[in-house]
Amino acid sequence: MFISGRSLSSSKIWITRQMRDKYKKKAVAHNYRSRSVYKLIELDQKYKLLNPGNVVIDCGAAPGGWSQYISQKVFLDITKEEKNSSTIADDNDGDDNLIVADRKEEQEQKGLVIAIDLLSILPIHGVNFIQGDFTHASIQKKLQDLLKGRKADIVVSDMAPNFSGQHLADHVKSMDLCEAALSLSDQILKSEGSFLCKFLMGGTEEEFKKRLQERFKQVRYEKPDASRPKSTEGYYMCLGYKNNIEP
């Protein structure tokens, strides 16, 4: 018997795994749309990637877990910080709340988050969503239009191809998505900007890493705790874009 393309026994295994998965439980408890948000959170905590007022591009965003977290960091951190300090100074007749509102408005004006995916997503506060194939010139043109000449602080890509079951073919498609994300970064990243991309291992990732090293001061391989050990996925975390690369 099949349920949504899975046999009954593999569906049972999938459901049991989901129920046991600590990141899945955390994502539900914190209203995140994906467990994979914890991969980004781990890397953000380690490298301090995302800050209020940043310009961020999220490639392969559906269902939206990463974009939710990015939006919180780009638009709302300032509110938390200011609220904490206003708890200490509580004798100012609400002046702190005005400061919070002003600073928040300032960040909302400065910050820009653009998310792209083949699939649609439900709206997320502050996130400009483009539906379409990231590798198509028309989609990248829409992205450039939204940027209005501004440069990005960080480009993240959690894009993954539909798994065909043929490991080598999936690896090649995954590296093509990485190449597309890097090529966009060459056009829009600020000097000293960051780039994070997921890939499926399979042999050519070392070649790709060399090209990253030409462009960034630091390139590290990462396998966040939330990335399932059995999965062949890994991430390249790149810091300090050198900005002297011809696109």
Ligand SMILES: C[S@@+](CC[C@H](N)C(=O)[O-])C[C@H]1O[C@@H](n2cnc3c(N)ncnc32)[C@H](O)[C@@H]1O
């Ligand atoms: C692992 S999911 C991303 C999960 C996301 N980071 C989150 O936290 O919700 C990978 C996504 O990449 C998208 N994707 C794959 N190829 C793409 C392409 N060529 N253009 C845009 N999105 C693509 C898929 O549609 C899929 O939604």
